[in-house]
Amino acid sequence: MQEMVNIVIVGGGAGGMEIATKLGRKLGKKGKARVTLIDCAESHVWKPLLHEVATGALDIGIDALSYRGHAANHGYHFQQGAMTNIDRDNKQVILAPIMDDSGEELLPARRISYDYLVIAIGSIANDFKIPGVREHCVFLDSTEQAMQIRSMLLNKFMRYASHHQLDEKIKISVVGAGATGVEMSAEMHHAVDQLSGFGYKIDSSLLEITLVEADERILPKVEKREISDSVAKELTAIGVNVLTSTRISEVTPEGLHTTEGQQIPADMVIWSTGVKAPDFLNEIGELESNHINQVMVKKNMQTTRDPHIFAIGDCAACPQEDGSWVPPRGQSARQMALMTADNISLMLEDKSPSHEYVYKDLGSLVNLSKFHTVGNLMSFMGGGVLVEGKIARFVYTSLYRRHLIELHGVFKGTLLMFAKGISRIIHPHLKLH
Ligand SMILES: Cc1cc2nc3c(=O)[nH]c(=O)nc-3n(C[C@H](O)[C@H](O)[C@H](O)COP(=O)(O)OP(=O)(O)OC[C@H]3O[C@@H](n4cnc5c(N)ncnc54)[C@H](O)[C@@H]3O)c2cc1C
Structure with a gap:
């Protein structure tokens, strides 16, 4: 029997959640692929609302969405954990161990195998190395x-x-x-x-x-x-x-x-x-990255050095016609996610991932x-x-x-x-x- 294709998405934010949901519905539910979403958190909060969480205007008890519950209803699997590295030779993502509040290990470091990997781990504020x-x-x-x-x-x-x-x-x-x-x-x-x-x-x-x-x-x-x-x-x-x-x-x-x-x-x-994208992206899997640690991708969102690895959203450096990069925005993350889902589906049918991303600033x-x-x-x-x-x-x-x-x-x-x-x-x- 032929092994099921493994599609792994790391980062369940504005982009990652949408691609996991789309692929889960389209492929996971129909048994055409095993779709797994990995995030270091247990639940999804839409990042553009974080300033409302910070002032108490938004109650995450009401607005957060449990990854596990959503996965069960939408044809994908969920694994909690923080990606620390990628082993490209063995096509595996490496996750850090999970600790409880007292520092005791709940889950050891793990390796998750993939055939197609989507990196969607977002960005962090840039401190420009300013002291303090x-x-x-x-x-x-x-x-x-x-x-x-x-x-x-x-x-x-x-x-x-x-x-x-x-x-x-x-x-x-x-x-x-x-x-x-x-x-x-x-x-x-x-x-x-x-x-x-x-x-x-x-x-x-x-x-x-x-x-x-x-x-x-x-x-x-x-x-x-x-x-x-x-x-x-x-x-x-x-x-x-x-x-x-x-x-x-x-x-x-x-x-x-x-x-x-x-x-x-x-x-x-x-x-x-x-x-900037998290610093460790500069060092993992020998992927090409830019000065703010974003992974360099082609217009179809495949990373420049590995056609089985895609990057989307804030952590991806996607070129535009005028030589600039697509801006890190919620709208670009979701547009990239939906298009990348289509490109991965094409690859599963042995077709070329031919959709190219053009940022549509709404x-x-x-x-x-x-x-x-x-x-x-x-x-x-x-x-x-x-x-x-x-x-x-x-x-x-x-x-x-x-x-x-x-x-x-x-x-x-x-x-x-x-x-x-x-x-x-x-x-x-x-x-x-
Ligand atoms: C306060 C605020 C307001 C904003 N307002 C707007 C707006 O009005 N319009 C707009 O277009 N954009 C807005 N943005 C920008 C927008 O939120 C981001 O561009 C968008 O969320 C990027 O999506 P993403 O999927 O790339 O990353 P994110 O949505 O940041 O998701 C990244 C996910 O990856 C997970 N993750 C991170 N590291 C790891 C790891 N090592 N292993 C596993 N998981 C990991 C995180 O837990 C997170 O779930 C705003 C941002 C902020 C902070």
Whole structure:
């Protein structure tokens, strides 16, 4: 009897979850291949919502999706574990052992065999090797880190609400004014407003948020300057101190030091500058990688050195016609995932993986919590259309709606959206425990 083909996907994020679901339904359920998803976490939280997890606006008890449960219903298997290496000669992925909270080994290091491998392990914030960043900053790269920020913020607010001197403020710096830093700054203001409604003696005038950006404008990757200007104006109006053309040279327990010799005192620093793929990708399986550790791929998402290994999403360096790389975005990760699923299906039929990826920029929207939403739609059509307010907010949430529909199908995905909407009405607007 012929052995079943093994398709292994490492990383169940925006891209990995969609490819596992598509291949599970198409091949796994029909017994045409064994599809396995590996992730170091137990459950999936859609990364663009992490800033809401970090402020308590989103309760992962309600919004997280168990990999194991989803796998059972969608024709794929799930293995928990962190990939540490790839043995290309034996076509195996190597996973680190899993430890319990007391440091005892729950599962030993394991090897998982593959015929086709998809690397989809995303990215982390780039510290640019600036002294003190790793030691004194918090990051928003994973659900655990978002939860850590949430508990640090709540503890600070609680302590402050009971002991504060009137002339003191809670000083939080956010470094990096891309979408993550901008949205996080607004979301923190909103969280403090909400907390006052829960009996905390605190309001957003006691919060001093400084948003620091090295570029001469915030949202430097957003093409339209009007969007940056509109967002900067709104942030300033809600009380965020926006500093552009400011480079950080060092972070200490007291706060930030700039290259111009300025000091910015901070009780907490959230670091959200740029992205890079995890460092170990540079060293595994002798795959070709670029200066930010992304694995180099061809336009069909096959890695340049191994046709049986694909890379998608933030950890992939996919070339564009103009010589630039496809930007690390939720929308590019899902577009790559769906196309790569088709290419792997073609290879299983002994056909060439001929679909080539062209990034279709559907637009960039920035959501400043309850305060404002603004952005550019259909950027691929001659510059796109500028949108604001409720329409922009509706489109902003549509990327997540599409993700839910991809994972659950139209009927269940739509029901889930209603359920999440109802849950937001009946539960407190902030998760406080
Ligand atoms: C706060 C925030 C807001 C954002 N907003 C937007 C937005 O509005 N629009 C947009 O287009 N993009 C947005 N992004 C960017 C978007 O989230 C990413 O581009 C997208 O999630 C990338 O998808 P991915 O599948 O490559 O990686 P991810 O979604 O990051 O998934 C990676 C997965 O790999 C797993 N993993 C990591 N390392 C290992 C390992 N060694 N072994 C096993 N598993 C591993 C992780 O647990 C994770 O599940 C935002 C990002 C952030 C942080």
